[in-house]
Amino acid sequence: xxxxxxxxxxxxxxxxxxxxxxxxxxxxxxxxxxxxxxxxxxxxxxxxxxxxxxxxxxxxxxxxxxxxxxxxxxxxxxxxxxxxxxxxxxxxxxxxxxxxxxxxxxxxxxxxxxxxxxxxxxxxxxxxxxxxxxxxxxxxxxxxxxxxxxxxxxxxxxxxxxxxxxxxxxxxxxxxxxxxxxxxxxxxxxxxxxxxxxxxxxxxxxxxxxxxxxxxxxxxxxxxxxxxxxxxxxxxxxxxxxxxxxxxxxxxxxxxxxxxxxxxxxxxxxxxxxxxxxxxxxxxxxxxxxx
Amino acid sequence: xxxxxxxxxxxxxxxxxxxxxxxxxxxxxxxxxxxxxxxxxxxxxxxxxxxxxxxxxxxxxxxxxxxxxxxxxxxxxxxxxxxxxxxxxxxxxxxxxxxxxxxxxxxxxxxxxxxxxxxxxxxxxxxxxxxxxxxxxxxxxxxxxxxxxxxxxxxxxxxxxxxxxxxxxxxxxxxxxxxxxxxxxxxxxxxxxxxxxxxxxxxxxxxxxxxxxxxxxxxxxxxxxxxxxxxxxxxx
Numbered sequence: 193x194x195x196x197x198x199x200x201x202x203x204x205x206x207x208x209x210x211x212x213x214x215x216x217x218x219x220x221x222x223x224x225x226x227x228x229x230x231x232x233x234x235x236x237x238x239x240x241x242x243x244x245x246x247x248x249x250x251x252x253x254x255x256x257x258x259x260x261x262x263x264x265x266x267x268x269x270x271x272x273x274x275x276x277x278x279x280x281x282x283x284x285x286x287x288x289x290x291x292x293x294x295x296x297x298x299x300x301x302x303x304x305x306x307x308x309x310x311x312x313x314x315x316x317x318x319x320x321x322x323x324x325x326x327x328x329x330x331x332x333x334x335x336x337x338x339x340x341x342x343x344x345x346x347x348x349x350x351x352x353x354x355x356x357x358x359x360x361x362x363x364x365x366x367x368x369x370x371x372x373x374x375x376x377x378x379x380x381x382x383x384x385x386x387x388x389x390x391x392x393x394x395x396x397x398x399x400x401x402x403x404x405x406x407x408x409x410x411x412x413x414x415x416x417x418x419x420x421x422x423x424x425x426x427x428x429x430x431x432x433x434x435x436x437x438x439x440x441x442x443x444x445x446x447x448x449x450x451x452x453x454x455x456x457x458x459x460x461x462x463x464x465x466x467x468x469x470x471x472x473x474x475x476x477x478x479x480x481x482x483x
Numbered sequence: 484x485x486x487x488x489x490x491x492x493x494x495x496x497x498x499x500x501x502x503x504x505x506x507x508x509x510x511x512x513x514x515x516x517x518x519x520x521x522x523x524x525x526x527x528x529x530x531x532x533x534x535x536x537x538x539x540x541x542x543x544x545x546x547x548x549x550x551x552x553x554x555x556x557x558x559x560x561x562x563x564x565x566x567x568x569x570x571x572x573x574x575x576x577x578x579x580x581x582x583x584x585x586x587x588x589x590x591x592x593x594x595x596x597x598x599x600x601x602x603x604x605x606x607x608x609x610x611x612x613x614x615x616x617x618x619x620x621x622x623x624x625x626x627x628x629x630x631x632x633x634x635x636x637x638x639x640x641x642x643x644x645x646x647x648x649x650x651x652x653x654x655x656x657x658x659x660x661x662x663x664x665x666x667x668x669x670x671x672x673x674x675x676x677x678x679x680x681x682x683x684x685x686x687x688x689x690x691x692x693x694x695x696x697x698x699x700x701x702x703x704x705x706x707x708x709x710x711x712x713x714x715x716x717x718x719x
Contacts, residue, residue, distance in 0.1 A: 360580055361587050364573045371571040374533055375632070376559035376588025 199328040201450045207335035209442020210342035214397030215415055216422035216434040221390040224429030225366040226383050232292040233394055234416025235299035240265045240395025241402040242303055245314055254317035262396040269391025273384050303409045311406030338400050421460045425467050427477030484547055486511040486640055486671045492541035494531050501527050502695045514672040516686035516703060518679050518717050524695040525675040529642045533565045534558050560588055562639035570629040572617040579613040581628055585635035602631045623654035640671040647678045659685050679717045683707040691716045
């Protein structure tokens, strides 16, 4: 086994982690701000991939799919928040959890009816096919592109949260919704937008993941489990936590599959158990915000 | 026309009926002290005015408009600011960012830099700490920040819940001078206080609440001189 092989596997882990980060970010934004554990998140990732497939089929362009599908599914997420989740605010935290759990199944079944049960290939755009020589070996160009998009999204999120008035409202609203209400902020409208952004980011993850695997109604199930592991390791509601944990999980899974492929899925759960033993709230964890 | 007029206000927390037909008015540019024992219903009244009680009935008119069905954020936009007892300085944000929060819903196009400068002149202690995390300051400084945040959008009226609680005497005096200045500038204040003597020295009029009902109204000076009434309704 060469150093080059290990380095390449490490890089693969980063690409895997990048997709996980997108899903975990969406989960963390929604949990950190609204206090909702969104069990429909994996299904929305899958719906994002199908929306990408649909838009790409319609326009013949992957690039349009990458732009339009996350916006479409983000708006769909806003409808879910407005009409299904909002009536449950102020009730038991189990209610939105059960609702999103059921919604996940409804979405999967709806996609099966609309697109069939078989996986559909999503071809890599021509401009992103092929490999790149990184000096340590050849690496698929598309995976590099995925890492680049995730870095760009993280940068935009950071600027949006830290450098804009909207970001200030989101940070304050997530720490103390009540004070924002008495300072003139319509907190329900803010939650609507935040939910839409969280879902849109996840849908973008779905479109990005689509060329790396078949698009199928079940593709969200494993991703949801992985994203939960990432958010739990990072600390529920923590955005930096989601990023760091996404990378840790991606690289761990990738490296384990090199040395002991049969352990690749188990390793992230073992990692989660280990981290929770040392830090029960995760790496950057904090208590859930009040509604 | 009164700045704030409350008529027949009833309030509930779940099944618990805590306010019983509360009625009183606050005229423009005056300080009214709302006093009474712990648990008498002072905070419930102030939360009802701000739209934070789960259930209320009765009329709340602010600057001539019935606001009783409006949400809390709409009441702030109309010029009603609130400084809660717990101050609620937002964790993770600097003093400057906490001040900026007071302007995020501003519709009067207030110049943010000028407004922060003005606040820094009124609160020199905050000026020195603009880039420090708000919650790391002392209790008194946090209280000043909470008041500054409520003032920054130039509201018509400020509701203050126990502003002197747990504050050093020197800061309480500073706060008193600030409230007098705000009144001179035309801001109306409703002051909920346990520190009855301090509140009555500041206020123009006083209202006593007991077991969720208004039981006494007078000039602040009259109540300040009447130790019997103070003893009956305000003694701890």
